[in-house]
Amino acid sequence: MDSIESKGQPIKAEVEGALPVALGAGIEDEKIAVASPRQLMWWKFRKHRVAVASAVVLVIFYLLALFADFLTFYDPNAYNSDFKFVPPQSITFIDAEGNFSLRPGVSGLISKRDPETLRITYETDPTRWYPIHFFVKGYSYKLLGLIETDVHLFGLDPAVAEEMVYCPLGSDRLGRDMLARVLHGARISLSIGLFSVFLSLALGIFLGGISGYYGGLIDNIIQRVIEFLRSIPDLPLWMALSAALPPDWSQELRYFGITIILSIIGWTRLAREVRGRFLALRTEDFVLSARLCGAKDHRIILRHMVPSFTSHIIASLTLSIPGIILAETGLSFLGLGLRQPVISWGVLLQEAQNIRTVALAPWLLLPGLAVVITVLTFNFLGDGLRDAADPFNR
Amino acid sequence: MIQFIIRRSLIAIVMIAAISVVSFIIIQLPPGDYLTSYIADLSAMGERIPAEQISALRDAYGFDQPIHVQYLKWVGKALRGDFGQSLEWGVPVSMLIWDRLGLTVIVGLSSLLFVWAVAIPVGVFSATHQYSLLDYLFTFLGVLGLAIPNFLFALVLMWVGYSVFGQNVGGLFSPEYQNAPWSVEKVLDLLNHLLIPMIVIGTSWTAGLIRTMRANMLDEINQPYVEAARAKGLSERRVIWKYPVRVALNPFISTVGYALPQMVGGVLITAVVLNLPTVGPLLLRSLLSQDMYMAGAIVMLLSILTVIGTLISDILLAVLDPRIRLE
Numbered sequence: 001m002d003s004i005e006s007k008g009q010p011i012k013a014e015v016e017g018a019l020p021v022a023l024g025a026g027i028e029d030e031k032i033a034v035a036s037p038r039q040l041m042w043w044k045f046r047k048h049r050v051a052v053a054s055a056v057v058l059v060i061f062y063l064l065a066l067f068a069d070f071l072t073f074y075d076p077n078a079y080n081s082d083f084k085f086v087p088p089q090s091i092t093f094i095d096a097e098g099n100f101s102l103r104p105g106v107s108g109l110i111s112k113r114d115p116e117t118l119r120i121t122y123e124t125d126p127t128r129w130y131p132i133h134f135f136v137k138g139y140s141y142k143l144l145g146l147i148e149t150d151v152h153l154f155g156l157d158p159a160v161a162e163e164m165v166y167c168p169l170g171s172d173r174l175g176r177d178m179l180a181r182v183l184h185g186a187r188i189s190l191s192i193g194l195f196s197v198f199l200s201l202a203l204g205i206f207l208g209g210i211s212g213y214y215g216g217l218i219d220n221i222i223q224r225v226i227e228f229l230r231s232i233p234d235l236p237l238w239m240a241l242s243a244a245l246p247p248d249w250s251q252e253l254r255y256f257g258i259t260i261i262l263s264i265i266g267w268t269r270l271a272r273e274v275r276g277r278f279l280a281l282r283t284e285d286f287v288l289s290a291r292l293c294g295a296k297d298h299r300i301i302l303r304h305m306v307p308s309f310t311s312h313i314i315a316s317l318t319l320s321i322p323g324i325i326l327a328e329t330g331l332s333f334l335g336l337g338l339r340q341p342v343i344s345w346g347v348l349l350q351e352a353q354n355i356r357t358v359a360l361a362p363w364l365l366l367p368g369l370a371v372v373i374t375v376l377t378f379n380f381l382g383d384g385l386r387d388a389a390d391p392f393n394r
Numbered sequence: 395m396i397q398f399i400i401r402r403s404l405i406a407i408v409m410i411a412a413i414s415v416v417s418f419i420i421i422q423l424p425p426g427d428y429l430t431s432y433i434a435d436l437s438a439m440g441e442r443i444p445a446e447q448i449s450a451l452r453d454a455y456g457f458d459q460p461i462h463v464q465y466l467k468w469v470g471k472a473l474r475g476d477f478g479q480s481l482e483w484g485v486p487v488s489m490l491i492w493d494r495l496g497l498t499v500i501v502g503l504s505s506l507l508f509v510w511a512v513a514i515p516v517g518v519f520s521a522t523h524q525y526s527l528l529d530y531l532f533t534f535l536g537v538l539g540l541a542i543p544n545f546l547f548a549l550v551l552m553w554v555g556y557s558v559f560g561q562n563v564g565g566l567f568s569p570e571y572q573n574a575p576w577s578v579e580k581v582l583d584l585l586n587h588l589l590i591p592m593i594v595i596g597t598s599w600t601a602g603l604i605r606t607m608r609a610n611m612l613d614e615i616n617q618p619y620v621e622a623a624r625a626k627g628l629s630e631r632r633v634i635w636k637y638p639v640r641v642a643l644n645p646f647i648s649t650v651g652y653a654l655p656q657m658v659g660g661v662l663i664t665a666v667v668l669n670l671p672t673v674g675p676l677l678l679r680s681l682l683s684q685d686m687y688m689a690g691a692i693v694m695l696l697s698i699l700t701v702i703g704t705l706i707s708d709i710l711l712a713v714l715d716p717r718i719r720l721e
Contacts, residue, residue, distance in 0.1 A: 228412055231704060232697040235659025236677060237416075240693055243681035244423035326543050330663050333545055334678055349546065353667075358553045365553075368546040375541040 041311060044388040051384020054377035061374060065190050068183035069141040073155030073166070076184040077341055078139075080165060080175030083109070085361045086122055088170040088178075096129035105131040106156075106166050119360060130156050130164050170363040172351055181343055182367050188344035190374065192259055192328050193321040199263040201317060204270025209301055211271065212278025219275075226268045234265045238327060242336045251342050258337055262324050273316050277309040311389035319382035322375040329371050345371050398712050406705045410698055414472065417694035418465050421686045472694070478687035482680065487691045491673060495695055497566060498672040502661050504588050505595040513600050514646075517607025518639055521615060536601030544660045548594045548667040555590075566591075566670050591668055595660045599653050603646065610642035644715045647707055654703045658696055 032040070046052060064071060074080075091104040108128030112121050132154050140150035156166050165171065169178035211222040241261045245254060281287060290304050331337030332346025333353070340347060348367040352358050358365060433448065459467075471478070477487035516536075520529045566587045571580045614620065615638050623633045665674030673692050680688035 228409060231409055231655060231701055232413060232416070233655040233658035233662075233700050235656075235662050236693045236696050239662075239677065239681055240420045240423070240689055243684070243689070244420070322541070329543055330545060330659075333543075334663065334666060336678075336681060349549075352549060355549070355552045355556050358549060359557045362553065365546070365549065368543070368549075371543060371546070372538075372541045376537065379537060379541065 041388045045384055048384035048387060050380045054380040054384070057373070057377045058381060061186060061370075061377075062190060064183055065186035066144065068180070068187060070143055070149075070151070071153050072177065072180035072183055073136070073138050073152045074177035074180045075139045076176060076180040076343055078176065080171065082175065083111075083165045083167075083171055084120060084173055084175045086165065086167050086171040086175070087361070088363050089167055091132065092126075092129075094126070094129075095131075096127055098126075101131070103131045105129050106164070108164060128164075130160055130166070132166065133157055169366055170361065172361070172364060173357070178363060178366060181348055182345070182370055185343040185345045185348050185367060186370065188255070188338065188342060189325060189328060189346070189371070192255070192262070192344070193325045193378075195256075196259045196262040196266060196324045197317050197320050199259060200266035200270050200320065201313070203263065203267035205274050205306070205313075207267070208271030208274030209278060209306075212275035213282065213297070213301060213305075215279075222271070223275075226271060229265055229268050234327070235330065237265070238262065238331060239334065239336050242331055251338075254338065255342070258328065258331065262327050266320055266324060269320060270313070270316060273313065274309075277312065278305060281305050281308060311385075315382055315385035315389045318378060318385055321382075322378045325371065325374060325378075395712065399709055402705055402708050406701050409701045413694055413697040413701065414469055415465070417690045417697070418468055420693055421468075421690035422461075424684050424686060472691070477691035480680070480685055480688045482683050482685040482688070487688050490676065490688070491691060491695065494671055494673045494676055495699075497670070498661060498665070498674070498696075499699065500584075501566075501588065501591050501595070501665070501670065501672055502657060504592050505657065505661065508592045508596040509600050509603060512596065513603035513607055514639075514643075516600075517604045517642075518611055518634065520604065520608045521611030522634060524612065532604060536604045538601075539597035540599075540601040542597070544594055544598055544664045545667045547597065548590070548664050551590055551594065552668065565668070566672075591661075591664055591670060594664050594668070595657065598660055599657060602653065607642060607646055610645050611638060614638035614641050640714075644711060647711045647714065654707070655700050658700055662696075 035043070086109065089106050089109075091106055093101055093104055095101045095105060106129070108125040108130065109122045110125045112123065113119070114121060133156065134154050135151050136155040137150050137158060138152045138155055140148065143149050156164060165175075165177070167177045167179060169182060171177055172181070207222050211219045238261055241264070242258060245257045245261075249257065287300060287304060290300050295304070328337055328344065329346035329349065332339075332344050333349045335350060338344050338347055345367040349365070349371075352364040352368070468478070475488050477491075479485070480487045480490060483490060516532050520532050523529050566584055567580070568583050568587075571583045574580055615634075617638070620633060620638055623637055624630075628636075661672065662674040662677065664670070665672040666678055669675065673696065677689060677692045679685070680692070
């Protein structure tokens with residue numbers, strides 16, 4: 001927890017603590033003295049345990065998204081009218097005869113229809129037991145978009161596909177596997193944040209750079225535009241713009257359209273950051289000497305100034321991603337963002353809009369948990385990076 | 395001071411003018427103009443519109459004229475409170491939005507009060523008890539509130555309300571007060587229903603303000619003047635609340651200015667989930683059905699309200715901190 005408190009203000013007076021304690025005191029000083037800035041940043045970042053843990057969680061999330069089709073057994077868009085609203089199924093190691101089995105399996109399901117409400121409910125039937133197989137053949141897909149294959153990490157024997165399903169996170173109203181949907185949704189939800197942030201970054205560095213480097217009238221105009229964009233409420237603007245996307249656009253175009261719309265506000269924050277750094281650096285000696293040596297403007301900006309605040313930019317990029325993920329989720333939830341058959345966490349949560357459905361199948365809210373974890377970890381990671389970006393700040 | 399207010403108000407007016415341009419662009423974004431869809435809509439229902447009525451409408455909105463004339467005509471009407479006809483409802487937009495806008499403001503203001511009532515004491519506590527267990531707990535809860543999307547939080551609360559208490563927690567009024575005239579009972583009923591939206595909208599930005607408040611307090615709390623007050627024998631409560639808190643509040647108020655635009659978004663989306671009779675569900679419907687005069691008017695009015703809110707917070711800040719006025 002020691003890392004959470006360091007938000008909001010820079011760490012003060014923690015010089016010694018910022019380094020691995022394992023090193024002896026004398027050697028430690030020497031090591032600090034000769035360490036490169038990158039080394040110092042890494043030491044400082046490593047000290048921020050929650051941030052490191054968050055980074056690990058995020059890497060896992062991105063890997064899960066990348067290998068979504070290998071890791072899940074069912075096609076995320078495949079309907080199964082026999083198994084609607086199946087609750088999350090747990091695995092057991094006790095087979096149908098009551099013996100212990102080293103191979104995990106799932107008990108059979110008995111579906112019952114409530115005579116009054118006509119809802120289907122499920123009960124487990126321990127007399128039937130289906131072993132889970134590893135590296136089973138299922139629907140074919142392209143691993144990483146390259147290798148054509150039909151092997152999936154785990155699943156039931158394809159021969160029992162008619163009578164049984166295994167959905168670790170349950171299934172939705174059309175019997176689609178929630179695990180497959182959440183992992184495939186992660187692809188869109190996790191990537192849209194990255195793309196949108198890079199687009200914002202490009203705009204932010206370009207306009208913020210011009211603004212901070214040249215100053216004067218251009219600076220004034222850009223700053224007023226930023227102020228204006230920041231003063232109007234973002235969600236209604238996003239809603240109106242995405243509602244205006246032509247309905248006949250393909251899924252890919254729509255995805256990029258939404259990405260661009262989300263960057264329209266996003267760049268302002270980064271542009272402010274970049275401008276502030278430029279203003280601070282403009283009067284530094286190394287910039288002056290570069291200019292005296294006859295370096296061109298773009299060279300001074302890209303080769304001399306930008307590298308000296310890259311770490312700050314990375315930190316503030318990381319802190320912008322959660323907002324974009326939340327925005328996409330919100331827009332898709334409202335039905336204005338991405339749409340079926342594209343799967344994103346927001347699209348999945350649209351299924352949970354009706355409170356009666358949620359009461360019947362609370363596991364439909366699981367994509368929301370994924371959103372919360374992602375946003376939290378990005379925030380923690382960003383905080384850690386922000387502290388580490390200034391290794392000399394003592 | 396008066397000079398400051400005048401200058402800020404002028405900036406706000408320029409902002410509002412720019413907002414009206416953006417709103418007009420939003421209205422123009424979907425293909426085709428209002429009149430074409432209106433005629434198509436009516437003829438789909440088997441009605442015929444006399445040609446002279448069409449040309450009268452065409453004149454009134456200036457559809458034949460260049461775009462800037464259309465804009466000026468639209469703004470001129472908007473200034474007089476006429477935001478055009480709602481295609482979907484078949485009545486003037488202004489008839490539908492004022493009530494809902496009022497309720498939106500009430501929901502927004504009560505959330506703002508909730509946030510302040512929580513963030514200020516918690517921020518002060520976290521700063522005076524730095525690194526204590528409760529400090530960590532508050533920070534964690536705050537960050538969690540930041541990470542949970544508004545609509546998800548609303549859904550979960552509704553789900554809990556529905557499955558535990560067996561009642562629907564949505565809406566702003568109980569059914570019996572829905573269409574009743576305003577009375578004391580109706581106001582009490584409204585306050586009762588405000589609690590959940592208030593918490594849902596508030597939590598998402600309490601975190602940020604707690605952080606700001608805590609950081610500001612930590613900057614102030616070690617200043618010599620605090621020490622001096624303590625040395626003079628003031629009680630600890632007076633030392634904290636009378637001096638550093640007042641200084642720490644300044645940046646706090648200025649953050650409200652830019653938290654406002656984001657809060658409006660929270661109010662919108664929460665209203666959709668909780669089915670509140672505010673402009674949120676109306677905006678969503680109008681956008682989905684491309685009822686653009688309605689959508690444009692709502693976006694414009696919400697933005698104007700935000701600008702006015704920011705203006706008020708700027709003026710408040712200048713009242714509290716004389717240094718601002720001289721900048």
